Amino acid sequence: MKLVIINYGSGNLHSVHKAFEAVNNNLENPYEIIVTNTPSGILNADKLVLPGVGAFQDCKNAIHKIDGLFESLEQMVIGEKKAFMGICVGMQLLAEKSLEFGECEGFGWIPGEVIKIEAPAEYKIPHMGWNEVTFHNHELLNNISQNTDFYFVHSYYFRTQKNENCIATTKYPNPITAAVLKENIFGTQFHPEKSHNNGKQIITNFLEWEPS
Amino acid sequence: MLKKRIIPCLDVDRGRVVKGVNFVDLIDAGDPVEQAKIYNSEGADELCFLDITASSDDRETLFEVVKKTAENCFIPLTVGGGVRTIDDISRLLHHGADKVSINTAAVENIDLVAKAAKKYGSSTIVIAVDAKKNGDKSWNIFTHGGRKPTDIDALEYCIEVANLGAGEILLTSMDRDGTKIGFDNELLSTVSSSIDIPVIASGGVGNLEHFVEGVLKGGASALLAASIFHFGEYSIKDVKTYLAEQNIAVRI
Numbered sequence: 001m002k003l004v005i006i007n008y009g010s011g012n013l014h015s016v017h018k019a020f021e022a023v024n025n026n027l028e029n030p031y032e033i034i035v036t037n038t039p040s041g042i043l044n045a046d047k048l049v050l051p052g053v054g055a056f057q058d059c060k061n062a063i064h065k066i067d068g069l070f071e072s073l074e075q076m077v078i079g080e081k082k083a084f085m086g087i088c089v090g091m092q093l094l095a096e097k098s099l100e101f102g103e104c105e106g107f108g109w110i111p112g113e114v115i116k117i118e119a120p121a122e123y124k125i126p127h128m129g130w131n132e133v134t135f136h137n138h139e140l141l142n143n144i145s146q147n148t149d150f151y152f153v154h155s156y157y158f159r160t161q162k163n164e165n166c167i168a169t170t171k172y173p174n175p176i177t178a179a180v181l182k183e184n185i186f187g188t189q190f191h192p193e194k195s196h197n198n199g200k201q202i203i204t205n206f207l208e209w210e211p212s
Numbered sequence: 213m214l215k216k217r218i219i220p221c222l223d224v225d226r227g228r229v230v231k232g233v234n235f236v237d238l239i240d241a242g243d244p245v246e247q248a249k250i251y252n253s254e255g256a257d258e259l260c261f262l263d264i265t266a267s268s269d270d271r272e273t274l275f276e277v278v279k280k281t282a283e284n285c286f287i288p289l290t291v292g293g294g295v296r297t298i299d300d301i302s303r304l305l306h307h308g309a310d311k312v313s314i315n316t317a318a319v320e321n322i323d324l325v326a327k328a329a330k331k332y333g334s335s336t337i338v339i340a341v342d343a344k345k346n347g348d349k350s351w352n353i354f355t356h357g358g359r360k361p362t363d364i365d366a367l368e369y370c371i372e373v374a375n376l377g378a379g380e381i382l383l384t385s386m387d388r389d390g391t392k393i394g395f396d397n398e399l400l401s402t403v404s405s406s407i408d409i410p411v412i413a414s415g416g417v418g419n420l421e422h423f424v425e426g427v428l429k430g431g432a433s434a435l436l437a438a439s440i441f442h443f444g445e446y447s448i449k450d451v452k453t454y455l456a457e458q459n460i461a462v463r464i
Binding site for chain 1: 213214215216217252257282283286287288305306307308310330331332333334335336379380408409410433434463
């Protein structure tokens with residue numbers, strides 16, 4: 001089985017790669033982890049991971065700059081329903097659009113939009129640090145306790161159009177989407193690769209996940 | 213609730229920890245990777261490496277240290293010291309740093325802040341500010357590791373870099389650094405209440421109560437400390453337990 005981490009120059013690629021590698025090494029049947037940006041590599045994947053930090057539009061442009069990357073990704077995730085995980089901006093890209101630095105279209109795989117966090121003046125933006133996550137039970141959140149801390153760094157968040165697509169939230173002080181899910185498509189606003197043991201557990205759950 | 217972060221900082225010279233913890237079980241106390249692993253397991257919320265290597269010829273060792281730390285510690289890692297160009301930032305991030313802290317180079321070339329924030333995202337760019345009291349509620353910044361004075365006002369500078377896209381300010385009081393008499397909470401609150409981005413308190417922490425004051429009086433989002441941890445006076449857990457007892461939200 002091949003797990004592909006998509007390399008389009010995202011700043012957290014190395015951290016994501018190392019965290020997946022560390023978790024994968026402890027699996028009974030480890031994946032072959034491949035870091036690539038080629039359509040042929042992506043079309044061979046059994047599972048896909050899209051990291052992302054920085055501005056929404058910059059990430060989107062970087063993806064579209066690579067010939068055939070988006071098309072092959074869409075074919076695998078939407079066409080062949082392969083398990084997919086987006087992290088931070090890699091998750092926000094699933095939205096229909098983002099309002100960061102003007103309006104920018106996303107992949108449109110999960111209905112909703114990416115908007116600025118609205119919080120009282122005494123709340124610092126970016127929302128940076130460890131915050132508690134509450135969630136609906138799902139196998140992707142197996143062995144995680146309610147109100148466990150995960151590491152967040154963001155100023156915008158994904159407001160899903162349908163409640164059912166938001167499977168985890170945090171509070172700052174208003175509710176903020178912490179994880180999204182639609183069929184085979186999973187995404188976290190927090191950084192599992194930086195969330196110590198809880199983050200490793202999320203990665204384990206994703207590696208063991210078989211979307212129906 | 214968002215937790216107040218406790219960040220141990222290690223000074224690294226040519227790939228070696230300069231003032232390190234005397235951990236009993238440590239085979240190599242000078243190895244930053246070994247020390248980082250311990251802080252990681254003790255519950256540090258982030259790690260910070262400050263590279264004080266004088267010669268740029270010896271910088272390569274730092275990249276190896278960052279790489280190995282990132283392979284072993286799955287919490288955020290900030291690296292600073294000698295960061296001068298976009299290329300320096302890029303290399304540190306590529307080796308596994310999550311945030312890069314810029315000090316002198318941002319003062320000398322303020323455009324670097326906006327460029328770096330645009331290229332790598334605000335959350336990746338920490339601006340380190342060394343400030344010294346200059347009068348009533350007035351502080352000037354120093355560059356070159358605190359050796360070179362400037363006539364730049366610390367508060368105005370922090371507001372400017374925040375507007376340019378810095379994600380965080382690492383604010384060190386030069387008056388308090390090394391004194392163990394507590395953070396300069398007046399400096400911290402003056403800056404923190406004037407900008408939207410988080411401020412990391414640094415310089416002067418000597419006991420557990422100082423951490424509490426940094427949050428309640430200084431308004432800091434995170435608290436950085438070096439020697440108090442390195443000399444084994446308090447552990448990360450001691451600090452967090454005490455903060456929790458004072459009803460300050462921390463990750464236990």
